Amino acid sequence: MSVSTAAVDRSVRAPLAAPLPVLGRDVTVPLVTGGEVTYAALDYAASAPALQRVWDDVAAYAPYYGSVHRGAGHLSRLSTDLFENARRTVGEFLDCRAGDQVLFTRSTTDSLNLLAAALPDGCEVFVFETEHHASLLPWRGARVTFLDAPDSPRTAVTVLERALADREPYGPALVCVTGASNVTGELWPVRELAAAAHAHGARIVLDAAQLAPHHAVSVRDLDVDWVAFSGHKLYAPFGSGVLAGRADWLGEAEPYLAGGGASRRVTRGADGGVDVEWHDGAARHEAGSPNVIGAYAIASACRALTEAGFEELAAREEALVRTVRDGLADVPEVRFLSLFGDDAPRVGVLSFVVEGWNSSHFAAALSAEYGIGVRDGLFCAHPLLRRLLGGDGQARGGCGAADNAIRVSFGAGTPDEHVERFVRAVRELVRDGARWSYRTVDGRCVPDVSA
DSSP states (O other), X not given: XXXXXXOOOOSSOOOOOOOOOBTTTTOEEEXXXXXXXXXXXXXXXTOOOOBHHHHHHHHHHGGGOOOOSSOOSHHHHHHHHHHHHHHHHHHHHTTOOTTOEEEEESSHHHHHHHHHHTOOTTOEEEEETTSOHHHHSSOTTSEEEEEOOOSSXXXXXXXXXXXXXXXSSOOOEEEEEEXXXXXXXXXXXXXXXXXXXXXXXXXXXXXXXXXXXXXXXXXXXHTOSEEEEXXXXXXXXXXXXXXXXXXXXXXXXXXXXXXXXXXXXXXXXXXXXXXXXXXXXXXXXXXXXOOHHHHHHHHHXXXXXXXXXXXXXXXXXXXXXXXXXXXXXXXXXXXXXXXSOTTSOBOSEEEEEETTSOHHHHHHHHHHHHOEEOEEEOTTOHHHHHHHHTTOOXXXXXXXXXXXXXXXXXXXXXOHHHHHHHHHHHHHHHHHOOSSOEEEXXXXXXXXXXX
């Protein structure tokens, strides 16, 4: 079953699972109008809060932290085992194939830049304009074909097939595609795009930064060549990411970073310089002391999400999405943004604009007057946002940047009350306006404390 077309019969709905415990769930924040309220963190698409289990696992390991791979002491050997076990856990989480490699990086951005550095000579890259900048921009050394935004999953496959069929000369090629949009939350037809790529002799890398926290991702089932994601979106915000998949291009490339750990043997050369024999395998691209805390946190999150069950987590998110859509359905001033249509399957990410409001002003009011954290801007996906906004340039009253949108996003740790409060707040702001004055400071819309 394709990630983008999976449908679950919800005609008889079982009780929804409780949100998973996350850090910060009891944090209170001040309101500009007076008093405090429990913070509603609805910006999961940027960075999700750490799962309580992840934090507990990291805290339990922290006293035993040691250098990885090259230490003879007990804590070094313990940390090395933990680091390599984390690699195996991530490989199982992604259902990797025999021979696939799991590399730890700093983030999705770092993972895709690493892959970009490993492309063979003459490789052509195909990428939709709808991508996050992390997957839109790294391919600077390659010949890149940017594909127009499709209006349906089927169109996405057709556009890619045509572009691949027309490529000349016929050489190595890579397709880069998101699994779930960080702007609209819509699920992309990953398996169908992978089939199209392979039918035309190309490989494919999946940007799963927004998909992996919400749905099971199987490298084997989706038949992608590589997958990249970030810990900080997977409830493990400790500065680590993953690139997993085929080993050949990575093994043939120069190391992503040159230094200790990537080098197997270094000797002085006859010319007075140094000769280097580089490692094979993951170590080739993991020079320097690795982020063992980050890797362990990702592995802990992988285990926690797997045990919680993605079907239950997805069902809960679907209910929260319905709460937002149904709760604002009779507010004509609110326009949700989408490529594939309002009914397209999606993760817990929704972007919208409000007639008569600058989006930065609206987001600032949600925070200052209701204790709700959302995101405003172009979400590191500028071409997509500008296409979706069209002539709706947001050149309106109020402070903050023009030509932007508001994004609300949630996940496994979001309480129902946070989403219900968001819906009430949007309705009240549209109906009554802000209760406070705001001004622009350093490009951001903030409450005017002098008011």
